Amino acid sequence: VPDDVLATQAWRAARTGLAWRVWDGDAVVFNPLTGHTHLLDAFAAQILTHVGEMPTTAGAVAGRLEQEVGLALAPEVIATVEPALERLSRLGLVERVEAS
């Protein structure tokens, strides 16, 4: 992952005990804190999977995605990781934290 996509923002999974079900890569996620159920496409579901409990940057998440697929991701794909994390944050599924 190129350095220029390693954002200073970091993210971690929402600590609310999300419930999941994955079908063909797509996921349905229940957030007990809000009572909302979210349908996620495969890309968003993968990103959510790779955001752990420890603060993680978008670049690190992209790196984990690359490891999983065994290929280098195209820059335009990597560039969509941060916006996807922001969308997941707005849904309350990940939290924004200060990167150390």
Place this chain on the structure above:
Amino acid sequence: VTLVGDLDAADLRRRLARDGLAIATGMYGVRMRSDVPLVAEAIGDHYAHHRLLDEDAIIDVVVDVHRVRSWRRPTVPRVVGAVDPLRTFPPAPVSHAVPMIETALNLGTVATGMDILTLHAGVLERGGRALVMPGQSGSGKSTLTAALAHQGWRLLSDELALIRLDDGALLPLVRPISLKNASIDLIATRVGGAAVGRRHEGTVKGTIAYCRPPRGAVERGEEPAPCGWIVFPRYDADRPTAITPMDKIVAFGSAFGQSGNYRALGRPAFDVLTDLIDRCPAFALTFKDLDEAIACIDRVTAAS
């Protein structure tokens, strides 16, 4: 055991107008009260096979539709309905009294408990497995439900799929099937054995008539069934009839959209609905012809 159909018309009217008529609709005990002759006639017809409950039976839903006179137009009789004393329907023409009491029964059933997920769906059973057909009004689900209920399938419910949170079983709610507009004549003329009652015109959904549930379905009204298949019907006169498998994520979203109490139930609703989608194949059915649609359903339910 006394059935509603055993009562003579005068006795039925008297009971309805006084303490109300208590009957078993599947797992639910309901008490209906009304002083509207049209309602008495409809209940005598639509619920002929339902059994009366004992005096001390547990009643889950109480509904009331009675005549009122407006001070603005005192010569025009109107009716008002209530699911309980706190939830009432606004005054409507007397011709709407029967749809009003059926709607009140639906609302009352949805409100009965916190251990059941409800979907707006028709439900039938064959070979021990339930076919769930979620859909909005106008999707053709009641037309399909009425036809299938007279062609080898057991009717569990027309309007509401009641999914038990404990085990995902579909609970019966055997009540009249609500037919609208063109589907009334379609079922009355093309489905053998279908008993379609009086037409109620000018409602918000157009003309409504009710099809009496088959006797066998009423008699087995306390037998739940596990879900076997989910079919999302959509009537479309401009497209050829076709049934196609649905992605599970799409099926979940579509079923979720037809639930009246998913949000209120929280995590247990998520668990039971995802389990249902996991276990059961789901299909999208677009149809313009009833016989073709039934053939499609027979084909996919026989194969899976």
